[in-house]
Amino acid sequence: MTDYLPGLPADVADGILRIVDESGVDAEAVRLAARFKVAALVTGSEPPAAERETWRELVARVAVEPGRTEAGLAWGAVAAQEFVPPARVAEYLGTALGLLAADPDRPHRSGTLLSPAEVRFQLEELAGPVEELPDRRFHELFQDRVRQHPDAVAAVQGTRSWTYRELNERANLVARSLHRGGLRAEDVVAVVAERTLEWMAAVLAVFKAGGCYLPLEPHFPAERIATVLRRSGSRRVLSERGVPQLDAALAGLDDIELLLLDELLDGHRDAGSEHTADLDLPVAAGQLAYIYFTSGSTGEPKGAMCEHAGFLNHLLAKIEDLGVREGEVVAQTAPQCFDISLWQLVAALLVGGRTHIVEQDVVLDVHRFVDTLAEGGVRTVQLVPSYLEVMLSALEERPVPLPLLRCVSVTGEALKKPLAERWFRAFPGVLLVNAYGLTETSDDTNHEVMEDVPAHPSVPIGRPIRNVRVYVVDERLALVPLGVPGEIVFSGVCVGRGYVNDEERTAAVFGRDPYRPEERLYRSGDFGRWLPSGTLEYRGRRDSQVKVNGFRIEIGEIESRLLQVQGVRDGAVVVAGSAGHPQLVGYYTGASAPDPAVVADAVAAVLPGYMVPRRLHRIERLPLTANGKTDRNALVRLAEEAEPASGGADLDPPVTPTEHRVAGLWAELLKVPLDGIARGTRFTELGGTSLSAIRLVIALDRVVTVKDLQDTSTLADVAALLDRVAA
Missing domain, CATH: 2.30.38.10 (Luciferase; Domain 3)
Structure with missing residues (x-):
């Protein structure tokens, strides 16, 4: 390992000598403690210790085994951090030694090793651009556009279309009805409707009346509808006629008013101007705009509340970064309970563009969907990556010109580089925007706008948007x-x-x-x-960080490496098996992808053994959910169905005396049940680390090295190696 800090300031050196005298350790232990701290910082893994462990206690821990070996191994991993250059590591090490020498009894987690310049850069230079936000609400800016071009087409659904005037008047009819009914600022209004022009009018009406929009899909189970209505505190529902699930949900709820959209909108042509004029009610920037319910880890849905300022900021970012302009068409494709549905529905209205509502039966038929993009003159569309792959495959089967398409945004899942490569091969002149964000943050917060395939091994999620x-x-x-x-x-x-x-x-x-x-x-x-x-x-979700045999594993990191294997087009990794014996199982697609054994070797070449899926399966395509995302639950079911039939040596118990001996040592060293160790079991699968490998070498009387063990993955392999050495 490079000596990152050849010299020390005199005051730091004096402080280290004091610690050496007071603690009875050598100077190398002090330097090793600082290295251990820096290694934890730059590898993202704080050394296991009590939260209030002091520098002095850290020094004492690394002064003896196994702490000294553990610290040495951690320091050895520093050089592998591709985006942390040696010069910066040296700065961190100098700071760590300075803090340690100055106050050895201070908890080592209480300060930062980052320089003031690096902190300032992260806080200021990496923030999104600061842009003044108009002191107007979305619906007020829409009304400006209505006055500018009232007869321009605002929205299309199938063979139907409404102009800006027609959309605005219908929205005003509904908004005035809500207002007359006593709707107050931030009162929650649930909208239960299919994605139609009437749905669009209802959404605008809620904003105009000062209410809070809550989407619900008509086909949701009655129990789900009732749960969302109860949790949100909604007392009003705007709905289509004849939604049996809604009727069943309302039967068990009190004091909820049901307003039927067809009744409110009937006869709008005969309505006087006093009923169709803008309300112009005051709505504050910090007022609640909408609530979207997302799945909760406890099984109970949770409703994310967002305000008008964040809503408008996101719309303006979409317009700016995706290049939405007057007269251009934006496709509305997402289900109404998916937060991206909202910007797709209304962003074009702020610039005099047109929203094309693509009905769900069209979305589910990819060939009809592509035809709709072409015939509707769609310029901007947003999809989840899984659906984009299906769309590209359909275009390969039956090419369709899309001359007006200028921008495709993807969101909702990680965009994998092979898919980006396929996109630019097929549409080299069309922007691909990787959008990232969460419902709790007013939808997308980052945009990576690409004109070509990125140079980085994975596709970045971009810089923060405005504000x-x-x-x-x-x-x-x-x-x-x-x-x-x-x-x-x-x-x-x-x-x-x-x-x-x-x-x-x-x-x-x-x-x-x-x-x-x-x-x-x-x-x-x-x-x-x-x-x-x-x-x-x-780099993946926190809840995709799973624990397998004592190791915390980021599923996203494994998937990223899987996709870098030559010929692999798409892939996903899930955890299957029992709680006591969880296993990583990988699935991948690609007509030219290699056999599972070859893929496993390729992944094992770049990841620790405990991160290599125990089983790999090549399938024709990954299963998708209704939202077009990879259906991981379906993959888990596939894995569990395949497990009994998998057979093979990886499930066979030890046979030879040497295999029994090695299995016994593994069980003793790793504190795992002996009967859970098979001929095909890997040391790392059971929680084996570099440190435990060292102990295994000692237990084997040093007849093999740690490097030898790294090259022999399974119990049977290790036993065969020992037999060859003994011969």
Whole structure:
């Protein structure tokens, strides 16, 4: 390992000597403690210790085995951090030694090793551009456009279309009805309707009346509808006629008013101007605009509340970054309970463009969907990556010219580089925008606008949009070094209020920005890191960080490596098996993809053994959910169905005396049940680390080396190696 710090300032050297004298350790132990701390910082893994462990206690820990070996191994991993250059490591090491020497009895987690310049760069230079937000609400800016070109087409659905005037008048009819009925500012109005022109009018009406929009899909189970209505506190429902699930849900609820859209909109042509004129009610920037319910880890849905300022900021960012212009068509494709549906529905209205509502039966028929894009003159469309892949495959089967298409945005899932490569081969002149964000942060917060395939091995999620701040932090909300993975958190106008009527779950992820206490902060649960280009790389969900045989594993990292195998087009990794014996199982697609054994070897060449899926399966295509995302539950079911039939040596018990001996040593060293070790079991699968490998070599009387063990993955392989050495 390079000596990152050949010399020390005199005061630091004196402090180290004092610690040596007081603690009875050698100077190398002090330097090793500082290295251990730096290694934890730049690899994103704080050394296991009590939260209040002091520098002096850390020195004592690494002064003896196994702490000394553990620290040495950790320091050895520093050089592998591709985006943390040696010069910066040297700065961190100098700072660590300075803090240690100055106050050895201070907890080593209480300060930062980042320089003031790096902190300032992360807080200021990596923030989204600061842009003044108009002191207007979305619907007021829409009304300006109505006055500018009332007879221009605002929206299309199938063979139907409404002009700006027609849409505005219908929305005003509904809004006035809500207002006459006593709707107050921020009262929640549920809209239960299919994606139609009437749905669009209802959404606008809620904003105009000062209410809070809550979408619900008509086909949702009655229990789900009732749960959302109860949790949101909604007392009004705008709906189509004849929705049996809604009728069943309302039967068990009191004091909810049902307003039928067809009744409110009937006879709008005969309505006087006093009924169709704008209401012009005052609506504040900080007023609640909408609530979207998302799945909760407890099984109870949670409703994210967002305000008008964050809503408008997101619309303007979409218009600017995706290049939405007057007269152009934006496709509305997402289900109404998917937060991206809202910008797709209304962004074009702010610039005099047109919204094309693509009905669900068309979305589900990819050939009809492509034809609709062509015939409707769609310029901008947003899809989930899984659906984009299906669309590209359909275009390969039956090419359709899309001459007006200028921008495709993807969101909702990680965009994999092979898919980006396919896109630009097929449409080299069409922008591909990787959008990233969360419902709690007013939808997308980052845009990576691409004119070509990115040079980075994965597709970045881009820079923050206007008026949004993004930090990458550790569990204590302290900034991590540039290039080091951490949790992605958000600050600024984008951050919503929290979850409606759910203080406990709100408190768990919403708080104040420690660097700007006047701003809200949201903890995403996503992991990422800053790239040298100043863009953000997505590294997976916190809840996709699973524990297998004692190791915490990021599923996203395995999937990223799987996709880098030559010939693999798409892939996903899931955890199957029992709670006591979880296993990683991988699925991948690609006509020219290699056999599972070859893929496993390729992944094993770049990842630790404990991160290599126990089983790999090549399938024709990954299953999708109704929203077009990879259906991981379906993959888990596939894995569990395939397990009994998998057979093979990986499930066979040890046979030879040497295999029994090695299995016994593994069970003793790793504290795992002996009967859970098979001939095909890998040492790393059971929790084997570099440190335990060292202990195994000692237990084997040093007849093999750690390097030998790294090259022999299974129990049978290790036993065969020992037999060859003995012969």
